[in-house]
Amino acid sequence: AQSVSQHNHHVILSEAASLELGCNYSYGGTVNLFWYVQYPGQHLQLLLKYFSGDPLVKGIKGFEAEFIKSKFSFNLRKPSVQWSDTAEYFCAVIGTGNQFYFGTGTSLTVIP
């Protein structure tokens, strides 16, 4: 069965620090991977997605993620975080029925 693991439950960083959030998936077929962000009081928004091709994917707001097939990982990165990046981040993989399997989320707090 498909599953997604996010090992960092809560991350606290100072502004301008670099960010890397871990995501590991378990799925035997062709993977479509996503990172979604949920700002306080808002709905889930797509940050970036990987379907195929270049394993380094660039998304909105300076975020990027790297798909490493051998490690079953899709980690999210940003070189320099801002206070406005404070949010909940969810990694997700699409299953056979086109439904998402989400990780439990990582809460990011950026201190000004």
Place this chain on the structure above:
Amino acid sequence: DTGVSQDPRHKITKRGQNVTFRCDPISEHNRLYWYRQTLGQGPEFLTYFQNEAQLEKSRLLSDRFSAERPKGSFSTLEIQRTEQGDSAMYLCASSSLNGPQHFGDGTRLSIL
């Protein structure tokens, strides 16, 4: 704003009552999904439609839950004989055939 719309935003009801939620997807999207999200967890897939056909249901969707999308546009999710454990945020998302899912703001259900 032509995003996914959910109604109501918040529903408070007594245990044992029936509740119904509505989701209006982005108009050109033919796929519609329902998820449930509890505190500290990522969204969990419940069911999805392609046009008016309900193509997959999670085992989380007990007999008390039913979803419809009668004309392939809006969808309703009904919970009968609500229980304490049904308290959660119910999320709706829509997508085109191969596109990413766009989420609504959700309906927060509180069972007294």
